[in-house]
Amino acid sequence: MTNPKIITSVTSQLKLYTLLSQLKLPKSYLGKIMLVAFIGTHIPLLSLFFYAITVTSLTTDTKIKVLVVALIATLVGTGITLFTLQKLLIPITLTAKSLRQYLETNKIPQLPTKFKDEAGVLMADTQYSIGKLDELIQQLKNYDSLTALPNRLLFHRQLQQLISELPHYQNTLAIMLVDLDGFQNINNIFGHESGDFVLRHVSQKLSQHITKRDILARVSSDEFALVHSVTSVEGLNRPLAKLNTR
Known part of the structure; x- marks a missing residue:
């Protein structure tokens, strides 16, 4: 005032x-x-x-x-x-x-x-x-305010950057989408505060299983995207196994 x-x-x-x-x-x-x-x-x-x-x-x-x-x-x-x-x-x-x-x-x-x-x-x-x-301004523009992860806009830019660098490396990019089934029910039954807690908890858990070259972003209300660099298809087994752990 x-x-x-x-x-x-x-x-x-x-x-x-x-x-x-x-x-x-x-x-x-x-x-x-x-x-x-x-x-x-x-x-x-x-x-x-x-x-x-x-x-x-x-x-x-x-x-x-x-x-x-x-x-x-x-x-x-x-x-x-x-x-x-x-x-x-x-x-x-x-x-x-x-x-x-x-x-x-x-x-x-x-x-x-x-x-x-x-x-x-x-x-x-x-x-x-x-x-x-x-x-x-850049923080509000490029990052999700709830989880502090890159948002969809920044995720697209980072992904394009990695794709442009692929010819210099012998790696393959694997894009994984993590969707929270039944998330809307959590909001409806327990309230949005509980839903926000779940999103923060999931983002923290996912962040623990990525490397410095990986990209983790929240791309929608209940969906996360993970870009992982692997040398072979078999190399996906390890990150997928980590994501499946609770």
Whole structure:
């Protein structure tokens, strides 16, 4: 639940930003900061200009010289300030672009994580958060939430990968389907919690009898698929015997 006090506090801190965001030009965040910096660096020049033209004790030549020196110094200072600000704002603009790119293309950015100031922490936290978010999305997309086994989608990809590698090995792939007879009756009589327990128990038992090169997946509500690599048909006897044990 959102805390109104926190919202009010955040809103009060964004008053100046809210005001500047209403400007039609410049539209970008960088442009607004540049505008503020430009105005700030020219206030001394304008002050000196009005002071010089109102003081009568100075000759016209002196006033012109003072204004020229002040103008040159101000322009140089403005250029240095705007250039430096643009470079200092790169972490913010880079972070914003990386977030947008991930939302549009699902491409994980490579933001630096070694800097310790606020901008550096922003980049590091963004990189970490996107990485964790992508892991969660991939987990939800490719794995069964109940058994943590690969789902049908990932199973198909893994199977295609194994098939493409077959020419490099002298093995044969055996695909076995394990169907739980009467599983629907367990859900109807004892409830879905009991059915979930059975599925987790079966997945754990099956996982104990596979090798690293095997693929075990839950491909439907009550069906598991196992891909086992064998050198001969007789090689199926051992894994089948293990699957038949309780």
